[in-house]
Amino acid sequence: MGKQNCFLSKFRYINGVKCLKLAWYECNNPKMIPPPDELTEAVFSWGRFIGEKAKAFYPEGEENTEKDFKRHLEKSKKWLARRIPLFEAAFMADNLYARPDIIVPAGDDGWDIVEVKCNTQIHEVNVRDIAYQRFVLEHAGLKIGKCFLMHPKPGVKAARGMPAADIFVQEDVTARTEAFLAEIIDNVAKIRSACALDCEPDIAHGEQCVKPYRCPLYDWCHCDAGQMAAENWDFLAEQAKEMIMLNNSVEKLIKLATEYAVDDLETVAINSLQKAQQCARHSSDYCDIALAYHELKLDANAAVDCLDHAKELAKLPVEFAEIKRVEKQIKQRDRT
Numbered sequence: 001m002g003k004q005n006c007f008l009s010k011f012r013y014i015n016g017v018k019c020l021k022l023a024w025y026e027c028n029n030p031k032m033i034p035p036p037d038e039l040t041e042a043v044f045s046w047g048r049f050i051g052e053k054a055k056a057f058y059p060e061g062e063e064n065t066e067k068d069f070k071r072h073l074e075k076s077k078k079w080l081a082r083r084i085p086l087f088e089a090a091f092m093a094d095n096l097y098a099r100p101d102i103i104v105p106a107g108d109d110g111w112d113i114v115e116v117k118c119n120t121q122i123h124e125v126n127v128r129d130i131a132y133q134r135f136v137l138e139h140a141g142l143k144i145g146k147c148f149l150m151h152p153k154p155g156v157k158a159a160r161g162m163p164a165a166d167i168f169v170q171e172d173v174t175a176r177t178e179a180f181l182a183e184i185i186d187n188v189a190k191i192r193s194a195c196a197l198d199c200e201p202d203i204a205h206g207e208q209c210v211k212p213y214r215c216p217l218y219d220w221c222h223c224d225a226g227q228m229a230a231e232n233w234d235f236l237a238e239q240a241k242e243m244i245m246l247n248n249s250v251e252k253l254i255k256l257a258t259e260y261a262v263d264d265l266e267t268v269a270i271n272s273l274q275k276a277q278q279c280a281r282h283s284s285d286y287c288d289i290a291l292a293y294h295e296l297k298l299d300a301n302a303a304v305d306c307l308d309h310a311k312e313l314a315k316l317p318v319e320f321a322e323i324k325r326v327e328k329q330i331k332q333r334d335r336t
């Protein structure tokens, strides 16, 4: 099964809607995504505490604790016949995976989804999240009745020993899931197409980098590669080679090459520029790369090749003017 139909969990789906570049990294190079920091860990830990508390709402419920992925899915399906609330039951349809916190029998053969959140207010992303779960469960053959978001009441400080009924409120968001359901097929197609690319998609920085949560790739994505090379030499020595092979930002690759074009790291610099050549799409990209080859005194023939490519792609007078300018610059330096 290729990346065109790659596995998507709820987490990947939500991240993919946030940013296709983030989805690409999760699918193709997850090592680049740093582990959660202390603050995020603390939020996760609070979420686990709240999740455990919420189960007390359904004392007759049972948790699927099976560790093996396939057996977990099989057991979840089998347990549907028991008609009791199920915690952490997982379902899959078209390689889309969902594991709602709680599903509760509704009517003769239906199920309600209850997703537990640790914040006291509902955000759009929470509704999108439960809409995805509903989509997957319905496509896996379950009849879904209502969707509830269960979260601590505003102003209540949940503590150990406190009854669940005093802590939580359940909000029916079934109607609100409709709009998000309608976008899922398109979103999944976009995310899968992005994941199937050889290089990361070119996504501009924007609000999505910090909303509704700060992107885990924020530091990498916003760094100035040249500055990082100077300040975080060890980090780059380990990570940059990988990035050079995967990153499609011509500008960033040229910056990396500039930093590496010293001593024994010359090979890395050349690799950077070669990779930049593969990723180049425009006449101006090739001009920049040609100039970099020349300025860094790396490969004169490669610089000429790049200018030839630039000429092939150029259509506008301004592009031809740029090529002439670079050619002149290179010739002048050759003479000196």
Ligand code: SF4
Binding pocket: 018, 019, 020, 021, 022, 203, 204, 205, 206, 208, 209, 210, 215, 216, 217, 218, 219, 221, 222
């Ligand atoms: S930092 Fe912004 S652009 Fe970069 S991957 Fe994250 S959301 Fe996307």
